[in-house]
Amino acid sequence: MHTSLSSDAWNFGVQVMPSDAYRYAFGGAVNLPGGVGEPEREVRLERPLDFAAVTDHAEFLGEQAICNDPQSPGYASGFCEVMRSGEGRAPALVMRIMSPFSSRDVDTCEADGERCGQRAERVWESTIAAAEAHQDHSSHCERTTFVAYEYSSFRMGSNLHRNVIFRNATVPQRPISYLEAHREWDLWRLLETHCNDSDTGCESLAIPHNSNISNGRMFAVDYPGASSIDEQVQRAALRARLEPVVEIMQHKGDSECRNGLAGVLGGEDELCNFEKFEGFAFTSTVGENEEVGSCYAGPLADWVPHLGPDCLTRNSYVRYALIEGLKEEQRLGVNPFKVGLSASTDTHNGIPGAVNERNFPGHLGEADSSALQRVQFDRAIPGNASNGPGGIIGVWAESNSRDSIFDALKRREVFGTSGPRIQPRFFGGWDIHADTCESPQRIALAYETGVAMGQDLPPKQASEPVFLVAAAADPGTDALPGVPLQRLQVVKGWADAQGNHHQRVFDVAGNPNNGASVDPADCRPKGEGFAQLCAVWRDPEFDAGTSAVYYLRAVENPSCRYTAHQCLQLPEDERPADCDSPFMDPVIQERAWSSPIWYTPAG
Structure with a gap:
């Protein structure tokens, strides 16, 4: 879930902070923005969750804090003016997480980026404090929170987001974002170096999500930069250690499977037509009488830019990643896609678990604050009918505690639902x-x-x-x-x-x-x-x-x-x-x- 600390939630008038989001998760009320001239809306979860994690985007945590602080030295930068004005804000931020050579804005962050890094640390500390304040530290285990964030790579126009979850409140000094790690294996190495192998008690895992709009790159098997078999084995093993779970469902649709893909035999699975958000994305980039393109898989394929999700391949879907993992295990001796299946809400309103179809309040602040906005298929409305309420994650664990739940995630005794508590x-x-x-x-x-x-x-x-x-x-x-x-x-x-x-x-x-x-x-x-x-x-x-x-x-x-x-x-x-x-x-x-x-x- 995202709160107003995430730039996309903040852009749409959301004022829910991490502490508010945890309060909502465990039965409290929060206020969401109404439409223009409309009052705020109070929402409450009818059944509290057992556990939750705020996963705000690590990218721009520091920049957003600076751009909202008139006393900050970077406040008057052109980047901040764009961020505050709203005009061109989303494209400017998207280009930062799309470029394979992205870096922080010098005027806002200084040449070494340290000004933004230090402000990001302060925001990160507030996220940790919110999780600690709502964690039930007693033996009753009535509610559990996880310190977490989202690594939001949109490299070359392909969604490669990961939710990074920590076992406890012993975490790195600041979250590792796409602006520091342009490739997912760099994220894994940094998490392993600065957390899992640090002998500090820090332990982390990453959960890929929204593979359905990744242009086949979420589960690619081309190992860029790893030319030898030994290097490929090492990278596959690193991925298997750091990513034991994958997300199969969230508000941008279902990532299980898709009918009609090349190289998939066994007939049509009628239930694969469920919540295909990417149909909206492809419709917006492909002419009415054109066919959706397949993903290029030749030399330097991962350097081919996309303006958004514009090609279909089996490597965008979890079912086929599981099968690809069997092939890789035969080739390498390691299965990089031996993953458990989960789901999550991914709300940008700070209201985790608000997934009931009968009273869904939207997921993107002012953009879908009314039923009229939510039911329309209008590309000018970011919160339009192509979005769904999202899902929830469940685990089979000995107790509702951080250690038990984290252990269940590691051993993959985890499941996901499209919303109901099945x-x-x-x-x-x-x-x-x-x-x-x-x-x-x-x-x-x-x-x-x-x-x-x-x-x-x-x-x-x-x-x-x-x-x-x-x-x-x-x-x-x-x-x-x-x-x-x-x-x-x-x-x-x-x-x-x-x-x-x-x-x-x-x-x-x-x-x-x-x-x-x-x-x-x-x-x-x-x-x-x-x-x-x-x-x-x-x-x-x-x-x-x-x-x-x-x-x-x-x-x-x-x-x-x-x-x-x-x-x-x-x-x-x-x-x-x-x-x-x-x-x-x-x-x-x-x-x-x-x-x-x-x-x-x-x-």
Whole structure:
């Protein structure tokens, strides 16, 4: 989540500070800006979160503080005048995080950038203090906060953002931003040097997000600058150590998968059409009768500039990164994409967890402060209908404490949802009993006889692996009841000798043909679903000689997207044309994704 310390949130009138955001996360109220001439709006989360992290952009923390302080020596710089005026502000900042040779503005920051660095330290200290003030340090563990920030590389026009999460309040003196580390592997090395290997008690990890708009560069496998196999092995291992988790969903859409991509075999997955924000981005850069371009993958591919996300490739999506990781492990002996799956809100209003489709208040301050702004597909409105409420992250941990949650992230016992509080379970092994679901101790039995999500299957012991899949639906609240589950699916991926990616989606519990539906004309759900589902499933197509990756997808019955709900809330004579012809599907199926389980042949 972002607060007014992030330049993009501040640009849109957001005044929520880190302490306010944590207060909201744990049940308190905050005020959001209204439209022009409109009063502020008070919002409150109907169900407090267990844990949260403020992840303000590290870039421009110092500059923004200087540009808002008339007593600061850099206040009168041209950079600050642009930043304060709003005219050309966004393009000026974007160019700074897009250039591969970016540096800080000399007039604002001095030649060595130290003026901005020192101011950034003061802002960083306030972020740390807010996390410490809201952390429950007692044994009750009622609420947990993490010191964190976002590394916001938009290098060459491709989204390469990472959320950097620290185990505790022992952290570097200032956050490492794109202006100090122009390549993600430089970020990893600096985090390892100045934190993880510093013998100070500092420990960090990074979570990539929004790979769907990365032009294939989030999961690229070309290792620029690492020419030898040994160098590639070292970089892959560094990535595996620093990035154990990836984000599959946030307010800029779903990054799981996409139909119709070259080199992906196994047929269409109908649920891959979910929340495709990049459709908006591509529409804005491609003519009506033109095809979206594929990403160039030749020499010096990572130096090809993009004005924004303008090409499609499987390396922009998490499912295919998981499969690419299997190929890299065969080639290098290291899987750089052995990642757990998470989701997050990425709100720019400082309101983490505000993801309920029925009362979504927007995510970008003044830009989407009204329902009319939120339901329109207008490229002039930054907070338009292409955005969604975002998701949430869950972990299976011993307690709601920093250490337990951080350990769960490291071992990848983590899951993400598109917003609802679905609770998925996924275990794999060779001798999980067929009747495990009938046992009241089924989870304990699954831990005894298998491995949990995020782990490797032990060496082969039987003819095919067996998986326990289970999920509990989000019960919701009395005022906002949850939506029942429709089905559980196991998604399997593997690669062939020609480098093609293969995918198979198995329905393993529930009923995809249960007749459940919802009409966007009134958003009233129809049909029955399931409060809980559980099954023991064996892979009927198992090949002992082929590496494979499996994960669970728990899917709800159809429900209305927030745009359909908010169109209904508008008086009929005030509804824009987008309510009748929406750009985004008004009916969605919310879901949860477990972290994967991997199979690797012996030897």
